[in-house]
Amino acid sequence: MSKVKWLSNVKLETGERMLDNGTVETETALFHLKIENGKIVEQLRGNEKIPVGQEVIDMKQKLAVPTFKEMHNHLDKTYMTLDWKACIPVSNLKERLAFEAAELTSLSDTAQQRATKMIEALLEKGSTHIRTHVNIDPYIGLKNLEGVTAALETFKGKVTADIIAFPQHGLLRESVPSLMREAMRSGATMVGGLDPAGIDNAIEKSLFETMDIATEFNADVDIHLHDGGFVGYYTADKWIDIVEDANYKGRTALSHSFCLGDIPVPQQELVATRLAEQDVAIMSTIPINLGRIIPPIDLLDAHGVKVHFGCDGFYDSWSPYGTGDVLEKATRFCELTRKIDEKSLRNSLKWVTGGIVALNDDGQKVWPNIQDDASFVFFDAVSSAEVVARKPNNRLIMVMGELLS
Incomplete structure (x- = not known):
């Protein structure tokens, strides 16, 4: 009935x-x-x-x-439900990864508990879809994936999710490629990647391995790209070539992509045109960082590139801040870009609703x-x-x- x-x-x-x-x-x-x-x-x-x-x-x-759609998140990283602790300061990404690796084993047993609390925080703010990256690494294998999938199962009917197998500590090392494939057989729905230059030190090899896994499992892709300047730009440009060759139009995204804000406007327009042609989306967390240029979101949008916002991880080894309110990201973007009139504010809601x-x-x-x-x-x-x-x-x-x- x-x-x-x-x-x-x-x-x-x-x-x-x-x-x-x-x-x-x-x-x-x-x-x-x-x-x-x-x-x-x-x-x-x-x-x-x-x-x-x-x-x-x-x-x-x-x-x-x-x-709302929370389109860049890490359900497995949060400290929520645990005792308070602030972050350990570091001088670069590799140091941060080393500190994270040191605590992965001790945190893995509470993955479901912590992820559940984070999902509750996102849902009560209005996010009913979560794209979460989940660590797949040689330290804990699939333990975080098991905890996150179990947590999401308890929200069935309320929250939908993309679960991305994420090689946080490098794709081209030890047993990670085989672990990534095991993750795709064990509940992950998308393939992730991380800084083919800065972490894997082999741009083409890393990108091709990512696409190989994706095509093997007929899965979409979302790659973290923090590498800036020309190196990042080259990586994005090369990824578009690979997407085109693999006939993967509309099935991939590049997260962060700070490099797109580092290059001159004519190059921004060129890569924006190519991103739109292959329907490669850009995921941004609109970070507060005076030393970091964010992607040219309005330019990308004007060229037809799909852009989505996410909260990223919050209250974890990377940052003690964050509320789980993806709407804050739209507000912050409007503040940064001086959108103050009715129409531009109204249209900016699309960044957090999937368009x-x-x-x-x-x-x-x-x-x-x-x-x-x-x-x-x-x-x-x-x-x-x-x-x-x-x-x-x-x-x-x-x-x-x-x-x-």
């Missing part, structure tokens, strides 16, 4: 209007949404009557926006539609521009028609 309910008095964005002072204002209206088996099956205007005799949940004029927005660039309503998932984050807000700018804390999360407590 189908499960039917109505959500009454839901505020949705419906369009925009130009004010006399030349600024744009978002228009909204109230709707009643009929939900059946987790899908929207009917939309009524707020002045229309809901049929009697059916369950009704009054949303009290809260604004509905799409649920889904209520209004398109022309200000026309494009979401939600009939047969869309009844999954929302509800805010006491006037528009999604206010949501991005102010990050309201009081949120109600609905997944497939069910409100989460």
Whole structure:
């Protein structure tokens, strides 16, 4: 028997209007949404009557926006649920990896417990999809993968996930290639990589091995690329060649990709065109680092490159900070790039929703539609521009028609 309910008095964005002072204002209206088996099956205007005799949940004029997608995360690294400890300062990435390696064994027994707490933190902020990288290394083998997959299983029906086999301590060492393949047979759904130059010291060999594993398991790819300047640019450019040769268009991503912000604008435009042609996505965590240039996200977007934000790891051996609120990343990006008007703030929500927005660039309503998932984050807000700018804390999360407590 189908499960039917109505959500009454839901505020949705419906369009925009130009004010006399030349600024744009978002228009909204109230709707009643009929939900059946987790899908929207009917939309009524707020002045229309809901049929009697059916369950009704009054949303009290809260604004509905799409649920969030946390697209760069490390569920296995967090210290959440453990005693407090700050980070050990280091001078470079290899030192940080050495400190992480030293504690991997002692942390692995609590992987499920810690990952569960992190998922709860992400979900209560509105993220219903998590792309998590999970360490696959010679120190603990698949232990973190086992803990993370077990944790995610307890959130089935509430959270979907990409689980990336991630060679944090290098792909081209010891038994890691065979461990990566074992991970792909044991619950990982994507293949990861890390700095083919800076960590593996063999750009082409590392990239080809990554693609070999991916094609063997027909899996998508997401590679951490911290290497900056021309080395990073060469790596990205070479990866696009490999993607094209493997016919892997639309199936790969490069995370961080600071190198794209290091190169001159003409080169940025060239690589952006190539990224768009092969549909290689860019994942960014919008880090606060005065010495680090982030990718040229607006330029990439203008060239048709898909860009997504993520929180990365939080409260772990890498950083004591972070809340699990991916919306903060959209807000931070807008602050960094001086987006202060209604339209640019509103459009910036796409960085954390997988590209889904209520209004398109022309200000026309494009979401939600009939047969869309009844999954929302509800805010006491006037528009999604206010949501991005102010990050309201009081949120109600609905997944497939069910409100989460």
